[in-house]
Structure formats: C-alpha cells, structure tokens
Amino acid sequence: MDAFDILEKVRLEKPVVHHLTNWVTIYDCANIVKVFGASPVMAHAKEEVADMAKIASGLVLNIGTLTVDFIDSMIAAAKSANEKGIPVVLDVCGAGATKLRDDMSFKILNSVKIDVIKGNASEVARIAGEQVATKGVDSSDVEKDLIEIAKKLSGERKCCIVITGKEDIVYGNGKGYLISNGCDMMGNVVGTGCMATSVIGAFVSVWDDIVDACAGALVCYEVAAEIANETSKGPGSFKNNLFDSAFLLGRSDVKKRIKIKSL
C-alpha cells in the first residue's frame, strides 16, 4: 500500500466527492477534500441527490446533525451511488448517543450498500451491537477488543470498517491495517473526525482497493496533521496549518513519517 500513490491519483483525477454531511463541519469537510485535490460537492435536496451522485465518483454520508428527512435524502443518494457503482462512506457520527442515531444508522445500513463504515471506538462498537456509552460525539475508551469488532462487523456488513483513535484500525476483505500517525492536537479541534471521513471519500473515489484507499487516506491526512502541529501554537493555528500542510504534502513527508502495520 503506497499512500502517496493514491493521493497523487486524487490530485490528478480531481474526483467529484458528493457529501450529505452535518451542518457543523460541512465547510471543513468540503475544504479538506479540496485542498487534497478533489472536488467536493454538497447537495441534500431529495429532488437532486440521485442526480448529483450520478456525476460523482464517491459519496460521503455523515449523520452528525441528522434529521429523519435528511436520512431519506442520504438513502436516495446512496441508492443512486450503488446503481452507478461508486463507493459510499458512512460516518456514524454520534451513534450510541441517542436512539434516533442508532435507528437511522441501521436504517441506512439495511437499505443500501455501504462500502466503508467509519467512526470512533464507541460509535463503531454500537453499530456492531456492543453495548457502550457515548459521551456526545467524542471518542471514549472502550474495553472490547476493537480489532475483533472491526473484523466481525466487516464480515457481517461486507464492507470496510474504519475505527479512528490514537491508533486507527482499517479492516475489510480479510485484510487490515493499524495506523499510528496523527497527533493529540487533533482531539482539541472540532471536525478532525469528520474531515478524516471526507478524505477517505476522496481516496476511495479513485482507487479500487478500498481497504488500501482508507488506510492511505488516514496516513496522508494524519501525516499532514503532524506537520501542521509542529508549527502550531494551539487548535486555531493547527487547523489553519492543516489545510496548508495537506495541500503541500509531498511524497517524502509521507515516506518519512508513515507508521502503519498490517493486521
């Protein structure tokens, strides 16, 4: 898996990545996709989501500020994406926090083909049917063996599972990666998790091996975060620097810093 090869393909092909995401980090989702070289488009009207998905190369769904109508639009977009054969990434943001989030996550998963399920430990554990308590949308320590959860859920849902945290787990199609890039400062800024999902959306849009694409996306994004952090005073300058370092990310940066192992 060469993470930078995938990024180069994103920069070359500039795939349109259609998003139905939350209203908090929607700008950051769009901008991180843009600075990595892809072309974000945000559209959620039920009358146009199917059409928009048809001109896209990938679809990102994020339930952060879901409503019931919005989930219906997500399903319509995903059906269109499924028909076209483009990958669909689902961020189960806040799953476990309320019954609605759980119900709607399962409604999506049971209505359409999802290619990547992404969340933090407690969110993904909840989707896997494990009982965990979520405190808002922040990650929480979960005792369960996360790799086993990823493997089991991947088999059940026939998709790639991404669990982000201090170490990220990517698992699908019988193979997986553990990624140790990133920095603590990411936890002090709203939107770093959502942006990770959007970057995954850009990478899977151009690369056939979806597990490699997810891992490559996290590596590039988190290496950019490490670089950004080195010249930051706090979370404000960090987020700003992150857009710069993602835009400027070079092959040698990734080569020097990548911390990945196979599972």
Place this chain on the structure above:
Amino acid sequence: MDAFDILEKVRLEKPVVHHLTNWVTIYDCANIVKVFGASPVMAHAKEEVADMAKIASGLVLNIGTLTVDFIDSMIAAAKSANEKGIPVVLDVCGAGATKLRDDMSFKILNSVKIDVIKGNASEVARIAGEQVATKGVDSSDVEKDLIEIAKKLSGERKCCIVITGKEDIVYGNGKGYLISNGCDMMGNVVGTGCMATSVIGAFVSVWDDIVDACAGALVCYEVAAEIANETSKGPGSFKNNLFDSAFLLGRSDVKKRIKIKSL
C-alpha cells in the same frame, strides 16, 4: 467570583454542552466550547433533542437562523433540560429585527424555564418590552439604562440576564457584575457574540452559582480575545488566535487582565 476556578472545572469535567444554534456560526460555537475544554454536541432533530439534552450538562439555544420547526425542537430540548435540572441559556440573536424573532423568543420564554437570557443591548431591551430599533444582528446604542433593564427583566423572568457590549452586564438573583474586558476587534468578526453564549453554556454546566458562571465565562473569553488581539493583523488572524489563546489561557492571564466590578 474566581473566573479561572470555573474554567478549571470546565477543563476537568469536560461537560457535554448541547446546542441548538444557528447555521452561520455553528462551527465556531462548537469549537470555542471545545478549546475551552468542554464537549460540544449539536443536535436538532425533534426526535432526538430530548434524549441528547438528557446526556448533557447544559443546553444552549441561539435563534440566529430560526425557523418555526427549529423553535419547536428548542422547546422540546429545553423541557428535557428542565426535567433533568440542567441550565438553559438562550441567545435572543436578532430579537427586534423581525416580528418572528420577537414572537419566537417570547414563545420559548413562556414555554420553558430559561436560566440565562443573553443578547446585545437592543436585543435584550426588546425582550424586556422596551421599544428599540435593531439594525440586523449588530449591537446598537440604546438610550435606556441597561442595568435597570437587566434588573427588571431578571426579576420578571426569574433568570440571569447577560447584556454584552463594550461593557457587559450580568445580573441575576439580586447581584450583578459589570465586565470591561474584550477588544474592539471582536466587533469586526462574525460570531464573537454567539461564541460568548456558548462559553457561558460551558461555564454554567459546571458551576452552581449561575451569575458567577456567566461573569466568569465572559471574563475568560474576553481576556482570551485581548491576548489574541495583541498578535493579530486583522479579523482573520484574530479569530484564529482566539482559539489558540482560549486553549492556552492560564490563571495568571486572567488575574492580570480581569476588569470586573460588582453592581
């Protein structure tokens, strides 16, 4: 009132602060709460707001981009917060600008218990039944004696009143503060008022004396703004620096700069 003691408690307890806020500054509301050490959660679906309020320690309502449905969700969330006994902060953003804003502000105030009403001079004056003209959502000079308005409204609504401006008035439970921190640059950036409300939401989430918590929130936030301003070239770098300085704010910063007097 030791403002920094309250901030330390926020950083220690990391309270979940549930928001139903506007779509313009929603990111900044979440991020300022995050960098001050609390855990923001934004959720507005009528099916989940009551559940989300139940796992929160405080609720922030901001009518900046209100719709009638959204106000119904706010009321459902606030009822749940009232039942649980957690504080509810209402930013009457833009009150006085349209009949809808006035009507909906009063609908909220007459439907649920609000612990803090916050706005600029003309907004709060309008809620107090004084005739003033609002020019959009910016503050305007109001001739009425604002402290008297705060006292009267506090008595009538049995809550804490926060009026922000060059000097901020905090009044409730028969006591009050006048705060003179902050800087002119805050008036050149969209969202500084909304962020103040969200910081208040974080502070009242961990502190029983709600008047002290409101005053402490404004002191910490505005001292952070003063520090940010010292290294800013304009409103862009200022807002960025504000997230840094809020994150890094230390006891000595507050001690050195605090400008507060009792009313």
Place this chain on the structure above:
Amino acid sequence: MDAFDILEKVRLEKPVVHHLTNWVTIYDCANIVKVFGASPVMAHAKEEVADMAKIASGLVLNIGTLTVDFIDSMIAAAKSANEKGIPVVLDVCGAGATKLRDDMSFKILNSVKIDVIKGNASEVARIAGEQVATKGVDSSDVEKDLIEIAKKLSGERKCCIVITGKEDIVYGNGKGYLISNGCDMMGNVVGTGCMATSVIGAFVSVWDDIVDACAGALVCYEVAAEIANETSKGPGSFKNNLFDSAFLLGRSDVKKRIKIKSL
C-alpha cells in the same frame, strides 16, 4: 469607475446585506461582508424573510445547497426586496449540475426581478441556455464566447451579468468590464466564489450604478486576495490572510494593483 470609492461608501454606511445562502460557506459569506465593513444578516424562515429584506439595503441569494422550500423563501425575500427597491444578487451556484438547480434558477429568474446574475462560466452559460457540462461546482472551460453570452443574457434578463474566472466579465446596461485581478490560490479554497457574490451584494447596496458596483466589488476582493496570497503558505493561511487584507485594504493597494478594462 473608482473601486475604492465604493468600498469607502460601504465602510461608511455599513449596509445591512440580507443573505439566503448555502450551508457550506454561510460563515465565510457573512464574514467577508463584515470585514469589508458592511453588516451581514442571514435569515431564511419563510415567515420572516420579507420583513428582514425590508430592513436591508441589498439581498444575496445563493443556491449552493438549495431545497425547494428554501427557494420559496428566496422568492419571498426577493419580492420584498423588489417592492422596497433594493438590489438582488443571485449566485447560480452549481447550475448545470442537476435538473433541480436549473429548474429552480429559472423559477427564481421568472418570479422576481434579479439585478445581478453571478456564476462561473459553465453556470452562467447554462442559465443563458447554452449546453455545457458542469463538473460539480468548480469552473470549467467553456468554448462559447463568454462575453457574447454575458451581453445576450444581460439583454434578455435586463440585469447585470457577472462571470468569474481567471478573467471576470461584468456586463450590464450596455457597458462592461474585464477584470484580471485575483490569484490561482483562490481556486484551491472552498468559498471564494460565494464570497465574491456576497461582496458584490455589499457594494451594490450602496452604489446606484450596479455595473460599476459589481466591478468594484470584484476588484477590491481580488486585490485583497492577491495581497493575502503574498504571505500565505497554502490555502489555510490564505483564507485567513484574506479576511485580514480585506479589512485592511487601502486606496493605494487598489490603485497600484487594479487590472480592469472596459468592454
């Protein structure tokens, strides 16, 4: 046409610029208007848009994340603006990408008087009835002679046409400008197009000659972008610097850098 004279009037009069815009760049639209000295207000509830337009000096409509209900609110706001006689600017963001966007753009144009239609080449070409393919919301090369399209559409719709790109075309009332300011970095950041529209909204709010106001807005905004770019490392620092340079923009900056010619 003295671009800086118009900016000075914006700074002096601080016009309220009412927006119904998209959820991606709504903050940036508000903030760029603010840092240029005007007073943005964002309000979309169908019950208040007419009232809000009545206290504004200009109205900006941007269909970036349209829904059918939202378009109804836009039309209600624009009718109110038409009655009051204040200018209405329409950004046909993403026109050509889906049938809904085309239908809704024409619905607006056929329901109310629009004073400025603004988009990139492919968006405006679509509104002019030319067949072009849009790849998401990014600009694309269009073979048609854009100046001819602007002239024709201006005559048909009796309004000013603004087509942004490497060179910007402004045409209306039988006269026009070609503007060559700006920098490539603008294309690497989400929201630069939307912000341009909002700045146009601020400038037309204070200036009778709407073609001059549109051209002046683009000149000032793009000169600010050039200045921002000179001290930027990438798109993150660029956007931040842009808010600073727009706020600090001086007459000599504009005089030194302006690149405009009459059509």
